[in-house]
Amino acid sequence: MTPKHVDVVVIGGGIAGATAAASLAETHEVALLEQEQELAHHTTSRSAAVYIENEGGPIFHRLSTASRPFFEDPPGADHPIVEPMPVLSIGDESMADALRDEAAEAGRITPTLRFVEGDELFDLCPVLRRGTVAAGMYEPAAGTIDVMGLHQLFVRRARxxxxxxxxxxxxxxxTRHADRWHVGSEAGEWTAGVVVNAAGAWGDQVAAMAGVEPVGLQPKRRTAFHAPTNADIDGMPFIYSGIPELQCYAKAESGGQLLCSLSDETNSDPCDARAEEIDVARAIDNLNALTTLDIRSVRTTWAGLRTFAPDRNPVFGWDDRVDGFFWLVGQGGCGIVTSPIAGEITRSLLETGDLPESTVALGLTKEMLAPRRDDGV
Ligand SMILES: Cc1cc2nc3c(=O)[nH]c(=O)nc-3n(C[C@H](O)[C@H](O)[C@H](O)COP(=O)(O)OP(=O)(O)OC[C@H]3O[C@@H](n4cnc5c(N)ncnc54)[C@H](O)[C@@H]3O)c2cc1C
Structure with a gap:
């Protein structure tokens, strides 16, 4: 079969591949290749769909903040992609000082974020149990994301x-010869000057296929589930508990339904992840200890792989050892909220070698995101 020639082949049809294809297609000929019969089959369709800025550490925080203008006015959308829903990270008495410090630090990037305690905490979230919960960090300008709507926006723009x-x-x-990648797939062959590796949990496997040294990605399974509740959850913030023995989160959805998780992280090989019953049971115990949600049954369960680089920061950038190989992996638990800026970063690094100005203004450098930053890049 004669290969098709394009400028860029993007490998992976999750949110990372979709945003890269959308941004690059404006100035390049692009082919996006997805191994599954449907796009977004893996981690992208399995998220909790929360827009939190202060999540995943300072680098992810800045990338999420840089994505905010897109979410406030998503180009090409006929409905809002993010609906307001505050986030409340809760702790016990022993965590109050740490939460206060974190709120002060994170508030430098997201000024509306603040420490809360006492009556205000229970006014913001009446289902919390006094005594067990004592303090919190409140992010009022957070939201819930229409993930599949967002993914479709990127795909439509790319097409x-x-x-x-x-x-x-x-x-x-x-394989690379004569300055081009030769990409063999189940659906035919392509040649391209650039390959964008947006293969999520399979990112290191794709690199190995290209003779590129892996960056040490570790997929980690997280189980989630839907559960009904009779509690009044109208206006309930997204609750995230960082109390070590009571880890979990819960998000109010329509129809008296909660989306819940233990916030578990279990190492996994790249695969079609399946829910673990024990993680569902432990999440229910923890949520019932922290709240009056009184969860007694479960409607649906699922799991997805959150994939991390060794330092848990994203890997966005050119491989410095092999020409034309671009990494867009390691998004961990923030790949949806950071996806708008991830596409812009990809295009900017491809075209100019530099990050977009909006991210530089937030204190990001391309070295922070570079694949081999541990080697003193
Ligand atoms: C329970 C849970 C809750 C989460 N909550 C949030 C949240 O609230 N907010 C947030 O921002 N993030 C959240 N995340 C994280 C977010 O979902 C991920 O960061 C994001 O989806 C990663 O997108 P991706 O495109 O890199 O990966 P994927 O969606 O997994 O896409 C990678 C794609 O590459 C394809 N692929 C792999 N190898 C090949 C190959 N050889 N050829 C062709 N295609 C290939 C795969 O089939 C797959 O479709 C959550 C994740 C989980 C599991």
């Missing part, structure tokens, strides 16, 4: 600019 979006196209070979 509008001529990108080929190809499903059932598992990439099986990646």
């Amino acid at each position: 509008r600019h001529g990108a080929a979006i190809v499903r059932s196209a598992r990439v099986q070979t990646l």
Whole structure:
């Protein structure tokens, strides 16, 4: 079969691949190749869909903040992609000082974020149990994301600019000669000057296929579930408990339903992740200890892989040892909220070698995101 020639092949049809294809297609010929029959089959369709800025450490925080203008006015959207929903990170008495300090530090990037305690805490979230919960960090300008709507926005934009979006196209070979990548897939062959590795949990496997040294990605399974409650959850903030023996989170959805998780992190190989019953049971115990939600049954369960680099920061940038190989992986638990700026960063690094000005203004450097930052890049 004769190969098709494009400027860029993007590997992976989750949110990372979709945002990269959307941004790049405006100025490049792009083909996005996804191994599954449908796009977003893996981690992207399994998230909690929360827009939190202060999550994942200072680098992710800045990337989420840089994505806010997109969410406030998403180009091409016919409905809001983010609906307001405050976030309340809760702790016990022993965590009050740490939460106060974190709120002060994170408040430098997100000024509306603040420490809360006493009656205000229970006014903000009446289902919390006094005595068990004593302090919190409140992020009022957070929200809930229409993840599939967001993914579709990126895919539509990519297609509008001529990108080929190809499903059932598992990439099986990646070789470079005469300044071009030769990409062999289940759906045919492509050649391209640049490959964008947006393969999520499979990122290191894709790199190995190309003869590129892996960056040490570790996929970690997280189980989530939907549960009904009779409690009044109208206006309830997203609750995240960082109390070590009572870890969990809960998000109010429509129809008296909660989306819950233990916030578990279990190492996994790249795979189609499945829910663990024990993690569901422990999450229910913890949520019932912290709140009056009185969860007694479960409607649906699922799991997804959150994939981390060794330092738990994102890996966005050119590989410095192999020409034309760009990494867009390691988004951990923040790949949805950071996706708008991830696409812009990809395009900016491809075209100019530098980060977009909006991210530089927030204190980010390309070295912070570079694949081999541990080598003193
Ligand atoms: C329970 C849970 C809750 C979460 N909550 C949030 C949240 O509230 N907010 C947030 O921002 N993030 C959240 N996340 C994290 C977020 O979902 C991820 O960071 C994000 O989806 C990662 O996107 P991705 O495109 O990198 O990965 P994926 O969606 O997994 O996409 C990678 C794609 O690459 C494809 N692929 C792999 N190898 C090949 C190959 N050889 N050829 C072709 N295609 C290939 C795969 O099939 C897959 O579709 C959560 C995750 C989980 C599991």
